[in-house]
Every structure is written in C-alpha cells, then in structure tokens.
Amino acid sequence: xxxxxxxxxxxxxxxxxxxxxxxxxxxxxxYLYWYKQEPGAGLQLLTYIFSNxxxxxxxxxxxxxxxxxxxLSLRIADTQTGDxxxxxxxxxxxxxxxxxxxxxxxxxxxxxx
Amino acid sequence: xxxxxxxxxxxxxxxxTSVKIECRSLDFQATTMFWYRQFPKQSLMLMATSNEGSxxxxxxxxxxxxxxxxxxxxxxxxxxVTSAHPEDSSFYICSARDHSGANVLTFxxxxxxxxx
Numbered sequence: 489x490x491x492x493x494x495x496x497x498x499x500x501x502x503x504x505x506x507x508x509x510x511x512x513x514x515x516x517x518x519y520l521y522w523y524k525q526e527p528g529a530g531l532q533l534l535t536y537i538f539s540n541x542x543x544x545x546x547x548x549x550x551x552x553x554x555x556x557x558x559x560l561s562l563r564i565a566d567t568q569t570g571d572x573x574x575x576x577x578x579x580x581x582x583x584x585x586x587x588x589x590x591x592x593x594x595x596x597x598x599x600x601x
Numbered sequence: 602x603x604x605x606x607x608x609x610x611x612x613x614x615x616x617x618t619s620v621k622i623e624c625r626s627l628d629f630q631a632t633t634m635f636w637y638r639q640f641p642k643q644s645l646m647l648m649a650t651s652n653e654g655s656x657x658x659x660x661x662x663x664x665x666x667x668x669x670x671x672x673x674x675x676x677x678x679x680x681x682v683t684s685a686h687p688e689d690s691s692f693y694i695c696s697a698r699d700h701s702g703a704n705v706l707t708f709x710x711x712x713x714x715x716x717x
Contacts, residue, residue, distance in 0.1 A: 518704065519703050519704055519705075521705070523708075528692075528711070528713065529710050529711060530605075530607070530694050530708040530709050530710040530711045531645070531694070531696075531708040532708070533705060533706075533707065533708075536703055536705060538703070576644065576645075580704045585647050585660075586635070586647060586650045586658060586660070587635045587647055587650070587696065587698075587706060588698075588704050588706075589704075589706060591644045591645055592644065593643065593644045594643075594644055596642075
C-alpha cells in the first residue's frame with residue numbers, strides 16, 4: 489500500500505524554527521495536509537496544499553512541497569510552547585483509504601525552554 | 602468553519618457493558634462520517650465508514666458486531682462498543698468531510714474509553 493513517512497520526534501528550542509518533514513509514495517496525490525493533535529484531543533487541520541503548488545504560507549506556518557521528490561515539509565516560525573503536539577502529515581489520492589486519506593505516524597514536537 | 606462534536610469526551614465502564622459514543626456535525630450535513638481508533642503514540646486506524654441511511658462499511662479486521670455504527674441522520678453518527686472488554690480501551694475519534702472541495706476531514710475531539 490501507499491506510505492507516508494515521518495520522523496517520530498523533533499526537539500527544538502523555544503523561539504527557533506521547527507521543520508517537520510514527510511515523504512509520501514503516491515505521485516497522484518491531489519492534496520497534502522498537516523494536522524495537529526494536542527494531548528487528549530482530536531486532530532486539528534493546520535493547513536493543506538494542492539499538489540500543483542510548491543509553497544503555501546499562513547502566518548507562522550510555511551508548507552513546502554517538492555513533488556519530484558515526494559517530500560512535504562511544515563515550518564513553524566518562532567516556535568512556542570503551545571506548539572508542542574503531534575503533527576500528522578496526510579495525503580489524499582484516489583487510491584486512498586475509505587476516508588480518502590493516508591496518514592503518517594505523526595511527529596512529536598518537543599519544545600525546550 | 603466546519604465543526605464536529607464528539608460526546609462523551611471520556612467514559613469509564615465495567616467489563617461486559619456497552620458504551621455509545623456520538624459524533625455530530627454542527628454546521629454542515631455529513632452523509633458520510635468516519636470512525637477511528639488511536640492507540641498511544643500511534644497514528645489513527647480507520648475502523649469504519651458510517652453511511653447515512655445505510656449500513657456502515659467496516660475495515661478489514663474490525664468486528665462489526667462489536668462496534669455497532671448507526672447513522673440515522675445527516676448530522677449524527679453513533680458508535681456503540683458492545684460487551685466492552687479492557688482490550689477495547691482506546692481513544693476513539695470520528696471525522697466528517699466538509700464541502701470545501703479540498704477533501705478536508707474535520708475531526709471530533711475524541712472519546713477516551715477505559716474499560717475496567
């Protein structure tokens with residue numbers, strides 16, 4: 489089946505930028521998403537990017553998509569303690585699950601004071 | 602934006618009892634909702650697709666008699682864990698697709714089930 493891969497952990501200092509990376513395998517992906525999950529909560533959509541775009545910026549968040557390398561990244565500028573969470577990368581493609589999405593295992597972002 | 606409400610947020614029950622979890626789309630209609638299970642430090646596992654007015658579609662390996670799904674209206678789906686056992690303890694999350702055209706799923710806040 490199709491795979492979405494992410495590192496399990498990322499540790500950054502407060503105030504620095506965080507870059508969370510994701511690779512996927514299906515070249516026919518239409519949309520790619522970043523979801524945030526805080527402890528004990530559901531998933532919150534942070535942002536998404538259409539597959540024909542290279543970059544999308546929304547306040548402190550910057551998404552970069554390298555379609556050739558099937559690589560997606562999420563940059564969080566000026567990381568704050570409130571950014572501590574698990575970040576899931578997901579892709580949407582026609583061969584996906586019943587919900588149309590394939591999720592990565594999530595990257596746990598740890599903020600050091 | 603689209604909001605999905607899930608209730609209860611957490612529930613503790615005795616082994617052998619049944620527990621119902623509700624998932625509501627608050628400001629949009631959802632003919633299809635999805636139910637997931639999440640184990641600690643793991644990603645979401647899709648359990649089933651809830652279809653309004655018809656039977657749910659279960660993923661391979663998910664017992665449909667154990668996890669009863671009812672989608673009686675365009676804004677409400679329920680998941681009932683029947684004869685719950687400690688191994689059913691988990692975090693259950695529902696989602697629904699909004700109409701943004703970007704195939705975006707909106708998730709509920711999740712329900713933590715603990716079976717004693």
